Amino acid sequence: MTDKALKSNTAAATMTTEATTAKPNRGLILVNTGDGKGKTTASLGVALRAVGNGYRVLILQFIKGGQAYGELKAIEALQKVGMPIEIRPMGKGFVFHNKETSEADLQAHRAAADKAWQMLTEEVMSDKWDLIIFDEINYAVKFGLLPVEQVVDLLKAKPERLHVVLTGRDAKPEIVAMADTVTEMRVVKHAYQQGIKAARGIEF
Numbered sequence: 001m002t003d004k005a006l007k008s009n010t011a012a013a014t015m016t017t018e019a020t021t022a023k024p025n026r027g028l029i030l031v032n033t034g035d036g037k038g039k040t041t042a043s044l045g046v047a048l049r050a051v052g053n054g055y056r057v058l059i060l061q062f063i064k065g066g067q068a069y070g071e072l073k074a075i076e077a078l079q080k081v082g083m084p085i086e087i088r089p090m091g092k093g094f095v096f097h098n099k100e101t102s103e104a105d106l107q108a109h110r111a112a113a114d115k116a117w118q119m120l121t122e123e124v125m126s127d128k129w130d131l132i133i134f135d136e137i138n139y140a141v142k143f144g145l146l147p148v149e150q151v152v153d154l155l156k157a158k159p160e161r162l163h164v165v166l167t168g169r170d171a172k173p174e175i176v177a178m179a180d181t182v183t184e185m186r187v188v189k190h191a192y193q194q195g196i197k198a199a200r201g202i203e204f
Contacts, residue, residue: 027131027163028180029155033138033171036185037203043133043165044071047085050163055130056084058123062116062145063091063136063168070201090116091136113145124158131163138168138175148172 030046032039047057059075075087092112124132140146151166152174158164166175176182191199 026160027158029178030163030165031138031171031176031179031182032165032167032185033169033176033182034185035169036187037190038185039167039169040071040135042183042185043135043167046165047131047133050131051078051083051085054084055163056128057086057131057133058129059085059087059133059135060116060120060123061087061089061091061135062113062140064089065091088119090119109143110145113140116140117146117150121154124154124162124164127159127162129162131165134164134166136168137166138171140168141172141175142168142170148174151175152178 030043032042043059047059050057059071069089072087072089075085078085090112092109120132120134123129134151137146137151141148141151151172155164155175155178166179171182
């Protein structure tokens with residue numbers, strides 16, 4: 001057998017082995033959690049990579065509202081050149097559980113979370129996206145705006161090919177157990193601890 005034929009047979013055998021051992025083409029579940037900075041930022045990096053590969057991407061935010069976050073402007077610019085990406089801020093801002101938080105405020109957060117959840121469920125089951133980022137959903141669960149069982153059921157029911165990323169601190173064990181990849185951000189040092197205010201373009 002010639003060297004060329006041997007190489008050809010070896011390559012064919014390798015391809016056959018890879019095809020046999022490869023997992024089905026299914027979407028991954030990724031979780032970005034932990035006390036450190038960068039959970040949403042990391043998910044935006046995944047979104048950028050996905051769009052660059054021709055994926056249709058939706059980012060649905062459970063806590064952030066329509067404030068002037070830099071990612072909103074960046075995604076708007078991507079849309080103008082025809083990139084298939086959308087971001088929908090659906091929240092009422094950060095949820096504070098203390099004596100100064102009124103029941104009316106909590107009800108407003110719950111109503112916003114319910115509306116975001118309905119939209120998320122519709123978009124997940126529409127099967128028109130390749131990647132959906134459930135941004136800050138772990139916070140919504142942590143603060144009692146959504147039951148974790150609801151999130152788990154949606155992850156089980158999602159189209160098999162759909163990739164999803166869930167962000168936010170204190171991801172529930174049930175969600176961690178379902179995930180393919182879990183990344184925990186850990187604070188080593190943060191500018192805020194030194195009295196430095198959040199920097200536009202870096203923090204938001």
